[in-house]
Amino acid sequence: MAMKIMLSAKLFEDKLIFVDSEELEYPKTQLLEAIVAPFKQDKLCFLTSNEPSNNNFLLAARNLVNVRVKNPQ
Secondary structure, three states, rough: OOOHHHHHHHHHHOOOOOOOOOOOOOOOHHHHHHHHHHOOOOOEEEOOOOOOOHHHHHHHHHHOEEEEEOOOO
């Protein structure tokens, strides 16, 4: 319930961005950094599917201090 309330609040504040896919061709931090740079946010949280098709996104995101990857459950 808390996740639903938080997402509703972010949507109301126009701070919710939907990304089509979290798949990256390579597990490179620089590649993910270039993708998230236009958002210019201090903190970013990505909610991924229960079973990601590959771990490249997770591997690239773990080195970025302002990016968190969560699995909604």
